[in-house]
Amino acid sequence: VTDARIAAARGGDARSVARLLSLVENGDPALPGVLTAVTDGRRARVIGLTGSPGVGKSTTTSALVGALRQRGERVAVLAVDPTSPFSGGALLGDRVRMAEHATDPGVFIRSMATRGHLGGLSAAAPQAIRLLEGLGFDTVLVETVGVGQSEIEVAASADTTVVLLAPGMGDGIQAAKAGILEIGDLFVVNKADREGAETTARELRHMVSLGDAAGGSAPWRPPVLLTVASSGQGIAELLTALDAHGAWLADSGAGEQRRQARAAAEIESLALTALRARIDAARLAELAAEVAAGRCDVFSAAEQLVATRG
């Protein structure tokens, strides 16, 4: 069943892709086997889009999907809301914004929830991305709602992170506060049809120029772009900037470094979870009684617990 479903998903069957992604959301025991089966050297470009609600992430994502489809790429969109355990109302609007791609077999769109996933969305998102990568998508666009800590974690799963702002919301300052300046590889001031867009862009350029450029001898200076996502204005330039960042990641070696750092964090987290599950509860209770009675110290007890084969 699994092999057939993977084959169908790779062939573009959206239902099969959705079924497989559900394994991630539910923390299903079948997930490791599926990830093993799909891991065969396929790689996707992962682009994260983050920013406050209403700045135009979904509209921008939809426009990017259109542009990437024109190149013939297979594109997946993951819309994630770390603030809600289920896909909330904000994502309903996303469906409307991306409706034009709903019937395109080359596009897969999913609002992601994390029913019962151990470690929540920050653990689920990278697994979902790995799955989509293995299913043959060329680009995975990850839209996160809001600008909190979990968004920063989700953004850390991307090769390239786009931070979106809109004029007039004092957003530049907010961005600096939320630590969002550090994670942005590209900044987009969307709603450039509104007053104050140039001012916001200027403020941002100034703030970006104060930061350290990543990449040592071949530094990357995050560009600040202006877009009107609702009309498509500036989307071609955004794609060009995304390509430039992709080329920089490849040429500088930073892309490989980032991928390895991400992999290390994911492996460590999974390994620690596995180790925790192996703790022998009965042995732990015994040792706790010994420590409580003053017959054993905590260091020795911990050593003994680790040495116990659960």
Ligand SMILES: Nc1nc2c(ncn2[C@@H]2O[C@H](COP(=O)(O)OP(=O)(O)O)[C@@H](O)[C@H]2O)c(=O)[nH]1
């Ligand atoms: N005026 C203007 N409105 C826009 C632009 N881009 C998006 N919008 C509108 O802003 C609202 C929020 O957009 P959405 O993409 O859902 O924002 P998200 O919450 O960041 O995903 C929607 O009503 C969009 O139609 C733009 O460039 N200019």
Ligand SMILES: [Mg+2]
């Ligand atoms: Mg949205």
